[in-house]
Amino acid sequence: MxxxxxxxxxxxxxxxxxxxxxxxxxxxxxxxxxxxxxxxxxxxxxxxxxxxxxxxxxxxxxxxxxxxxxxxxxxxxxxxxxxRKTHHLYKCPNCRQKIKVPKGKGRIMVRCPKCQTEFQKVS
Ligand SMILES: [Zn+2]
Structure with a gap:
């Protein structure tokens, strides 16, 4: 070779x-x-x-x-x-940033680390 x-x-x-x-x-x-x-x-x-x-x-x-x-x-x-095996993946409604949230925490407020927008999700 x-x-x-x-x-x-x-x-x-x-x-x-x-x-x-x-x-x-x-x-x-x-x-x-x-x-x-x-x-x-x-x-x-x-x-x-x-x-x-x-x-x-x-x-x-x-x-x-x-x-x-x-x-x-x-x-x-x-x-x-x-x-996704252990976390939920949400997208920020404002900037579309993917956010990883652990599963099984119930109703939670998620704050986007990029634009600080808060939104409610069930994890
Ligand atoms: Zn955002």
Whole structure:
């Protein structure tokens, strides 16, 4: 692997797509799907063994820019789902700031730490 580009997030992503395509093409007879999967497989191997790391990094950079927003959104959803196990998540009616309140405290007044707006909630 010396002098080769190696794996990067874009190659990983392409490998996952290839895997999905090859599995789907085993069960669903979509014409050329299998061939598309093989072409993508070839592209990902080409990227991994490429000696032109500069170009591969530029491609990966574009890929990372494209998936940045969905990734942030997904991570936020996952984090919020974890928080919801023990807390309620409310949004401030004034500034939309998310506020974490422990569950099981009954009727409470919540003060927004950002804009100091108070509102009543049941936790
Ligand atoms: Zn607020």
């Amino acid at each position: 010396r002098g080769r580009h190696g794996m990067d997030p874009l190659s990983n992503f392409i490998f996952v797509i290839v895997f999905i395509i090859l599995i789907v093409s085993m069960f669903v007879p979509i014409p050329y799907l299998y061939i598309a999967g093989l072409v993508l497989l070839f592209i990902s191997y080409f990227r991994v063994f490429s000696r032109n790391s500069y170009k591969r990094n530029a491609e990966n950079e574009v890929f990372m820019r494209i998936i940045r927003k969905p990734r942030v959104w997904f991570n936020t959803q996952r984090r919020d789902a974890n928080i």
